[in-house]
Amino acid sequence: MYSQVKEDKIPLKIALAKLEEVYDIKFSYSDDVVRNKNVFIKDYKVSLDLILQNLEKQSKLIFKKSTSRYFLILEKNPINNYSLCGYIKDRYTKKPIEGVSIYNSEKTVGSISDLKGYFELRGMKEGDSFFIAYTGYKTIKKKVISFNIRKCNTYEIEEYSAELDEVLITSYLVNGITKNKNGSIGIRPQLRDILPGLTEPDILQSIQLLPGIVSPNETSSGLHIRGGTPDQNLVLFDGIRVYNPAHFFGMISAFNPYIIDEVNVLSDGVGAQYGNHVSGVIDIRTNSQVAKETKATLGTNLTHADAYLQMPLWDKASILISGRRSLSDILETSTFRSLARKVFQNTIIDQNEKSDVDQVFEKDNNFYFQDFNTKLIFDIGEKDQLMVHQLFVSNKLNYSFGLTDGSFLQNDRLNVKNFGFGANWLRKWNKKLSQKTTFYFSDYNLDYKFNGEQNVDPVLTQGSIKKNSIKEFSFKTELENKFRKNHQISYGFELINNDVSYNLGRTYSFSPESNYNIEEVSSSTIYALYGNYVYEKEDKINIRIGLRNTYFSLENVFFVTPRLYTQFKVFPNFWTNFSYEKKQQNISQIIEFSTNDFGLENYVWSLSNKNEIPILKSDQFSSGLVFRKNDWMIDVNVYHKKINGLTSLGQSVATNANIIANGSSTSKGINFLLKKRFNDYTSWISYSYGDTKFTFPQTNEGNPFSGNNDITHRLRWSHNYKVGNFDFSLGWVYRTGIPFTEVLERNNNGTQEFFFGDINGRRLANYQRLDFSSTYQFNISKNRKWKGKLGVSFLNMLDRSNKLQRSFFLTSDENFNTVLGTTDTVSLGFTPNVMFRIIYN
Incomplete structure (x- = not known):
């Protein structure tokens, strides 16, 4: 139920938060841009375009639509008209990321990447520094060396996770499969590219594509790791040992791949924390972070x-x-x-x-x-x-x-x-x-x-x-x-x-x-x-x-x-x-x-x-x-x-x-x-x-x-x-x-x-x-x-x-x-x- 506000001006930052809630949109801005700016919104029921036009007049700022959901808030009349362009990708999967904030803290201008990871950052000059920030990822700082209107650079960002520090090769077979520094192979089903014959990220079938692992009888669970037999493997699901890891007499993995965050496959260099097995380890883990959204x-x-x-x-x-x-x-x-x-x-x-x-x-x-x-x-x-x-x-x-x-x-x-x-x-x-x-x-x-x-x-x-x-x-x-x-x-x-x-x-x-x-x-x-x-x-x-x-x-x-x-x-x-x-x-x-x-x-x-x-x-x-x-x-x-x-x-x-x-x-x-x-x-x-x-x-x-x-x-x-x-x-x-x-x-x-x-x-x-x-x-x-x-x-x-x-x-x-x-x-x-x-x- 939308409501009207009192005829007193309120801080622009509070008004923006209300608009994000009502219209399911996102604003990207520097705090310096909106600081000390107060606005008045009479009715939240009118069209969003009219509200933004009104806010532009009151705040003397520019509200620029980046995507259907994201808006940039910029200062008018930046110092110069240079425009920096680029693409933001996940360093781990090489896939574009939408909604990344790119901003120049000195000039208080910013941009947001679109569906293809593309962005434009105006008001820049050579020697300026800019930041690339996205929730759950490490913020990186870059410097503008020179402008090339014919070329947009690609910038890779990585998740803020200690686990990534363990990675030696981020794309082992395909994106979503890594070789870790401890010798294990990591598989992240939600990020994994498709594999031959698999449209879904079935865990046990994906493992069969790794060198040294084979299923002679064509089942998902019949994994022979370096000459060992399936019953000699240790299969863990969130730390629980599983003795029946497959459906339909071995043909389909018993683990729903869409809830799995990461799988570690160890055929050598197995740590002392893993016991009671003589062949490989398949350690399956679901998400371990409190979900912030549905x-x-x-x-x-x-x-x-x-x-x-x-x-x-x-x-x-x-x-x-x-x-x-x-x-x-x-x-x-x-x-x-x-x-x-x-x-x-x-x-x-x-x-x-x-x-x-x-x-x-x-x-x-x-x-x-x-x-x-x-x-x-x-x-x-x-x-x-x-x-x-x-x-x-x-x-x-x-x-x-x-x-x-x-x-x-x-x-x-x-x-x-x-x-x-x-x-x-x-x-x-x-x-x-x-x-x-x-x-x-x-x-x-x-x-x-x-x-x-x-x-x-x-x-x-x-x-x-x-x-x-x-x-x-x-x-x-x-x-x-x-x-x-x-x-x-x-x-x-x-x-x-x-x-x-x-x-x-x-x-x-x-x-x-x-x-x-x-x-x-x-x-x-x-x-x-x-x-x-x-x-x-x-x-x-x-x-x-x-x-x-x-x-x-x-x-x-x-x-x-x-x-x-x-x-x-x-x-x-x-x-x-x-x-x-x-x-x-x-x-x-x-x-x-x-x-x-x-x-x-x-x-x-x-x-x-x-x-x-x-x-x-x-x-x-x-x-x-x-x-x-x-x-x-x-x-x-x-x-x-x-x-x-x-x-x-x-x-x-x-x-x-x-x-x-x-x-x-x-x-x-x-x-x-x-x-x-x-x-x-x-x-x-x-x-x-x-x-x-x-x-x-x-x-x-x-x-x-x-x-x-x-x-x-x-x-x-x-x-x-x-x-x-x-x-x-x-x-x-x-x-x-x-x-x-x-x-x-x-x-x-x-x-x-x-x-x-x-x-x-x-x-x-x-x-x-x-x-x-x-x-x-x-x-x-x-x-x-x-x-x-x-x-x-x-x-x-x-x-x-x-x-x-x-x-x-x-x-x-x-x-x-x-x-x-x-x-x-x-x-x-x-x-x-x-x-x-x-x-x-």
Whole structure:
């Protein structure tokens, strides 16, 4: 409701604030310009143009419209008529920034950048200084050296954040992906350019484009980092460990990318604060600052829909809420059908779908997934901050198949959930000393049930169950002391308690003696003391030394493990680095065969013990070099990693004897990345050579053999191009086929025999895929608060049928002779997707 003011004059600055509120506009001015100026506004209901004309007469100032929402307030008759022009861009993303204030404090004139980041600053002369300021960014000061009416300079500003001081390369693959000084790769989904085949910033799929990281089975969650397996990675979401990081049996990341502020991916140089893993770390963090304004998004693609809201509760508190849900049980799209063919192939669902007697069978496959996140942020005084957050991830499958007359029915129910709750307390004791205390509770549950019934004489029933549960509690507190310039030390204590159980069982009404039930329940507590020392001098020297002391209660063992990462600038634009680390892990996945005929989720989590499943232990060395100059960048890294404590229960090592074997793996390789930017076009080539060998003393006569997912060569060539509001990305990937153990047959004196060939002695055909994606961004409202984004992607554009896995089985031919059969798991076929999103900011 607009109101009239009294007929007394009021300070111009107060009148401007009222106009900003009433008309949703912004004024840019110097305080000196409006100081001691009083005005009278009779009615705020009249048009804005009339009000501004009146204010110009009263104040003797100029009100200049810069954009539809921004206005400049300038003095009349500046000393001269020189005009300085330029473009403002984000140093981190290279994108233009609208609404930046550019002003000359001496002459009290200013300007505001438009949608393209362009500005003009009048009333300048050579030798004058001007400032560039924008909320959340560092203010910079520049001097006018000379005027060139034909050229407008570009000025880059950076966010006011200590995290940016950690960045070595601001655009590693594309904008929004950085290489940090500690060796980690940072991904900021909201700033990330599109990648081949991805219109949305899916976290786990984005990580697969990094050198040295691959998903052999084409899933989002199946990340093999430098020869390690997915269960050897540590995945954290706001500090909460997540044991089920994906939807739809690994095909889609379980994390809503639109609420994520930053992801740090560490494949080497991992600090001592990270424990209980032997491979990589994926540390996902949502926004940690109190929101000052409301932001919201609503979007959908051909697999799921999502919504996100971030809003202030009061000056020092805000809330974040997000949710996603699949559309598969409501609308079956071409994208979902393509993903389903990939997921359900070679399972009981696929076999039934191929049944040629549809007229007498009924089939129902009801599947959906969802996730939900909330976060509360409180600034308690000037020294304390409290964050409380929650996550929920759920996948449900209800599949039934049977005769229409009800004489035969089978039903498979699968429910996989991951719930997490945590809190972070940050305390700044003084300028040098701060403390971070966190705790979380994580609850992972997998519940599968199968029932089969034959309701004719004889009545037969069959059932199976598979349950897996992890209840994890963690408490951690850490002190950080910047005791001298360039020196920092941190030390902390961590406690992790795990209750892990699994239950596997099968019942047969026609053969009760074959019934079985396997149940394992175990509990472990981990106590750790750790410390990190950091010496860092700009981008010239970076030394990080860590030490972690860990006690595992279940195994009653104690480990002292060092961590080291160093980086030195040896020449201008040239850095070299080296890292070494030892790690342990007491929880991993093992294969179960009780529900193998179902064909999905055939792994269960288990704690280590003193017998079949030892504690995993790893040692890793790595060394590399980085070169960057102008728009060229080269990154080369070599590594050697050994993991002890592997078990054939977890690696599915094919043997001629039904035994449980323990062994080790050795991985070595080189990762190479070359990138060049040409204005709005960027191209990069990455190549990875890897060699992972397994050694099991009781297998293959103790000789090494290729690991199950060993990929020797991997080459990726990607392109990004931006024109106007359009972004395009094209990528081609080529890699060596994965190894498999061939089953052979021979005739021994008239008897057909089947036997294993060399373990992982053969390889599938080489893999190739071409992906494309494009997005278009546009404004929906005139004030640019409402924006839209439209995208399209094509995975495997050439529809190649790549082989991902091969298995063998025995069957009978039409003459009832035993013959050898082969089953191949193939890649995704041509998979299109479309995305539409509305953004309010």
